[in-house]
Amino acid sequence: xxxxxxxxxxxxxxxxxxxxxxxxxxxxxxxxxxxxxxxxxxxxxxxxxxxxxxxxxxxxxxxxxxxxxxxxxxxxxxxxxxxxxxxxxxxxxxxxxxxxxxxxxxxxxxxxxxxxxxxxxxxxxxxxxxxxxxxxxxxxxxxxxxxxxxxxxxxxxxxxxxxxxxxxxxxxxxxxxxxxxxxxxxxxxxxxxxxxxxxxxxxxxxxxxxxxxxxxxxxxxxxxxxxxxxxxxxxxxxxxxxxxxxxxxxxxxxxxxxxxxxxxxxxxxxxxxxxxxxxxxxxxxxxxxxxxxxxxxxxxxxxxxxxxxxxxxxxxxxxxxxxxxxxxxxxxxxxxxxxxxxxxxxxxxxxxxxxxxxxxxxxxxxxxxxxxxxxxxxx
Amino acid sequence: xxxxxxxxxxxxxxxxxxxxxxxxxxxxxxxxxxxxxxxxxxxxxxxxxxxxxxxxxxxxxxxxxxxxxxxxxxxxxxxxxxxxxxxxxxxxxxxxxxxxxxxxxxxxxxxxxxxxxxxxxxxxxxxxxxxxxxxxxxxxxxxxxxxxxxxxxxxxxxxxxxxxxxxxxxxxxxxxxxxxxxxxxxxxxxxxxxxxxxxxxxxxxxxxxxxxxxxxxxxxxxxxxxxxxxxxxx
Numbered sequence: 204x205x206x207x208x209x210x211x212x213x214x215x216x217x218x219x220x221x222x223x224x225x226x227x228x229x230x231x232x233x234x235x236x237x238x239x240x241x242x243x244x245x246x247x248x249x250x251x252x253x254x255x256x257x258x259x260x261x262x263x264x265x266x267x268x269x270x271x272x273x274x275x276x277x278x279x280x281x282x283x284x285x286x287x288x289x290x291x292x293x294x295x296x297x298x299x300x301x302x303x304x305x306x307x308x309x310x311x312x313x314x315x316x317x318x319x320x321x322x323x324x325x326x327x328x329x330x331x332x333x334x335x336x337x338x339x340x341x342x343x344x345x346x347x348x349x350x351x352x353x354x355x356x357x358x359x360x361x362x363x364x365x366x367x368x369x370x371x372x373x374x375x376x377x378x379x380x381x382x383x384x385x386x387x388x389x390x391x392x393x394x395x396x397x398x399x400x401x402x403x404x405x406x407x408x409x410x411x412x413x414x415x416x417x418x419x420x421x422x423x424x425x426x427x428x429x430x431x432x433x434x435x436x437x438x439x440x441x442x443x444x445x446x447x448x449x450x451x452x453x454x455x456x457x458x459x460x461x462x463x464x465x466x467x468x469x470x471x472x473x474x475x476x477x478x479x480x481x482x483x484x485x486x487x488x489x490x491x492x493x494x495x496x497x498x499x500x501x502x503x504x505x506x507x508x509x510x511x512x513x514x515x516x517x518x519x520x521x522x523x524x525x526x527x528x529x530x531x532x533x534x535x536x537x538x539x540x541x542x543x544x545x546x547x548x549x550x551x552x553x554x555x556x557x558x559x560x561x562x563x564x565x566x567x568x569x570x571x572x573x574x575x576x577x578x579x580x581x582x
Numbered sequence: 583x584x585x586x587x588x589x590x591x592x593x594x595x596x597x598x599x600x601x602x603x604x605x606x607x608x609x610x611x612x613x614x615x616x617x618x619x620x621x622x623x624x625x626x627x628x629x630x631x632x633x634x635x636x637x638x639x640x641x642x643x644x645x646x647x648x649x650x651x652x653x654x655x656x657x658x659x660x661x662x663x664x665x666x667x668x669x670x671x672x673x674x675x676x677x678x679x680x681x682x683x684x685x686x687x688x689x690x691x692x693x694x695x696x697x698x699x700x701x702x703x704x705x706x707x708x709x710x711x712x713x714x715x716x717x718x719x720x721x722x723x724x725x726x727x728x729x730x731x732x733x734x735x736x737x738x739x740x741x742x743x744x745x746x747x748x749x750x751x752x753x754x755x756x757x758x759x760x761x762x763x764x765x766x767x768x769x770x771x772x773x774x775x776x777x778x779x780x781x782x783x784x785x786x787x788x789x790x791x792x793x794x795x796x797x798x799x800x801x802x803x804x805x806x807x808x809x810x811x812x813x814x815x816x
Contacts, residue, residue, distance in 0.1 A: 254708055280711040281720075287712035293705055297727045306723075307713030357713045 206230070207265060209393050210251065210361065214260030214270075218246055221417035231410030233387050233394040235425070237401070238414040238436070244397045247414065248365050251395070252287050253280035264360060284312060286354030286362045286392070290369050292346035294338035300349050301334040307357025318358045319390045327389055328352045328382060344375035348382065355390060362386075364396040368403060380406050384571065405429075405446055405490050406570040413437065430537025432520040432530035438539070443528065444492040445539040452487055459509075459564060462487060465534030470509035470564040488570055493528060495566035496540035499559040500550060510562040514538060518554050519547065527552075531560055590781065591788060593760045594768035597676065598745050598792070601764055604680035605744035609688050610737055616688075617695030617732075618725070622704070638750075639689040647682050647753025654678075654754075672754075679755035679762040683744035690743060691736040698732020699725065738800040745792065765789045 208228035215224045223243040236244050249255040250262060253269065261271040264285070269278050286307070294303050308321060325331055328348045338346060347367055354362055364383070368376045384407060387394060396407060404411060404425065411428050413420040413436045420435040421428055428434045429446045437443060449462030449469060460473040471489065502511060514531040522528040527547045531538040538560055542552070552558070616635055620628070638646050654661045654672050664670045672678035702725065710720045726733070748766040755762040757771060769785045772778035 252712055279716075280708065281714050281716050283712075284714070285712060287709065289705065289709070293703070293709040295706060295710070295724060306710065306715075310714035310719070312714060353713065 208263075209265065210395070211263040212247075212251070212260075214250055214257035214262060216246065216250065216255065216257045216259075218243070218417070223247065223250075223417040225414075225417075225419055227412060227419055227422060229395065229410065229412070231393070231408070231424075233396060233408050234410040234412060235404040235408035236395065236397045236412045236414060237399065237404050238420075239399055242415045243417040244399075244414055245365060246417075248287075248363055248395070248397055251361075252285045252363055253278060253283050282312075284358060284360045286357050286359030288347070288350045288354050288362070288364045288367045290366045292338075292343075292350035292367075294341075294346055294349055294353075296338050298338075299334070300330065300336050300338070300341070303338065303349055304330070304334075304352050304356055307353060307359075311358040318392075319355055321356055323389075324352045324355050327385055342375070343371050344378055347371065347375075347379050351379075351382065351386065355386065355392065359392060362392050362394045364394060364398075366397055366399070368398075368400070383407055401440075401442070402570065405488060426536070430530070430539065432518060432522075432528040432539060438520065438528055439522065442492055443522070443539060443541065444490055444495075445537055447489045447491060447533075447536055447538065448486040449489060450486045452485065462489065464512070465536055467512050467533065468510075469512070469567075471569060472564050472567055473569060490568040490570060491538060491562060492566065492568075493539040493541035495562060496538065497561040498529065498540055498542060498550065498552070499561055500556075502559050503561065506561070507563075508561045509564045510560075510567075512538070512560045512562070514558060514560050516552060516554055516556045516558060519552060531558070533560075590759070590768060590772075591784060594763060594765045594785060595788060595792070597679075597760065597762065598764040598766075601676055601679045601683055601751070601762070602741050602744040604677065605684035605687065606737060606741050608680070609684040609691055609740050609744075610733070613688060613691035613695055613736055613740070614726075614729075614733060616692045617699055617729075617736075618721070620692065621696045621699035635692050636689045638686050643686050643747065643749030644753050646685055647750035647755075650678075650682055650685070650750070650754040654681075674756045674758055674762065676755070676761055679751045679764065680744070682750035682754040683747035684740070686747050686750050687740040687743035691740040694736040694739060695729060695732045698729045702728045734803050735800070738796065738803065742793065742796050742800075745796070746789070765792070 208230050210229040212225055212227045215222065220241065221243060223246050225247060236247060238244050246255065250257055256270060256277055257272060259272050261273070262269045264283070268276050269283055270276060295306065298306065304325070305321065328351060330348060330352055333341065333345060333349065341349065351367070368379055371379065380403065387407065396403070398404060408425050410423065411425045412422045413428070413434070415436060426446050426448055429437060429444065432438050447464055447469070449464055451463035453461045460471040462469040462471055469489065512533055514533045517530040517532045517537065520528045520530070522541060525544055526541055527544055529540045529542060529552060531540060540560060620632055620635070651673065652658060654664065656662065656665055656671070656673055661673070664672065672681060706724055707720045710724045715723060745764070746766055748770070751762065751764060752767055757763050757767045763771065765785055765788060769782050769789070772782035772785060
């Protein structure tokens, strides 16, 4: 990409259990850093926000040098204008919610870039009722909402989220995910989100960085990485799958929603009711687990499967000793199908072969679906 | 001659309170600084600093007073410099008594503040830094308020120790009525005079009264701080 990266990192640092070596340009509005525990995600985040200095290398935020070991340049964390939301929120226990929220706002350094107003943030995060409360009186989800608001109001150029959902139960996680989605669209602050949850990645991220044992294994747009049959850390997972992008959606009352995928219809597991589609829902992401995709050489008839997508085999990669991962091209998009090696041989699957991918609509997962439906209640 | 009016008592009370207050004025900021350094900083001489700060706790107070006499007495280079350049004389003065009492009280005060600091999650300071707070701002707006119960208890303990300190004060600042003769020293003097038991008893009762008052104040402040901290802590 020719344009200036949001964040440009080329560093190395020795830690107790691994050597983190990272060369990375981050461009996206929301970038997920994904990897298992102990992969070096939090170390990378600490390098970005200045809690750690690299042994060697340079980190730039836009044109601004945050650290450069060759010139001994180092910006202290308080000078970096990088908001940080840790897993346990870290609200200041001696300040009530409003004073926590305004802590960074009162210390803004420059207002050269537009930042959200307290009124906006309190509204979007639904904090009105909590303003006079003390942190100890808040639930885990409420604490995270306040921590998010506090970081948003500090005039940050970048928001770092360090597994902010890890300590929450499923319901609270879903609520905060909705809010993060809202933040992503409402406020013009790029987000770097560290997580080990693929569900969070699929829901929020535009760009994905895969990290393991201190090394960047792959980086790129989420659809491209999830659609490839040989992406390290993703394609060898048992729940390997691809993410399709729908640019159009047809909603008829009482009927399932139908998306348009490169000119073909995709029936979704969402019932269209009396609701209007929020503009930001498009393009809509649909996750297709590879093991839910059936391949056929001819267009089949008499099946209950709603989705029969015409595609072409791009390549076949062995996944396990008994299974193959088939990368299918549907126009510009990629779909993964997992088949046994025996079935692959029987059907004579090979690159460039036109096939039909059969997918039950109930097998599709719409990461933003919950949000769509809950929005419908307000509209 | 045994004084019959209450001059001695009043003098001793005023001297004691003045010495304890002056002692607190210089030991409290020092104790906060040392507590913070010992709790937060890691450097080569840390163990030595720790041992130096805690030495008065294990040394006889007379030794502390004697050490002060050797280092700050008028015969010593530092004492001479203080006297001739700054016009400050510590030996046999109320300031000297405050210094001696303060040094004896310092280790307990540092300990209380340090423990309180160690109970604060240092990542709160990192969170404050990410929100634009510089180091002094972080100390003022996060660390110090969260250490308040420890600082309060250190202040009260320090005041009480200074009030009753005997050995270091008499060695360094002597026993000058109206200048360095605190309640403890006045009781000692009264006991040296034949028939001075009644005065010693009165002074002892006054000491007991002030100590009780300080303890009650400590209890009240402690409860308030606890309530405040309880309200604030997660």
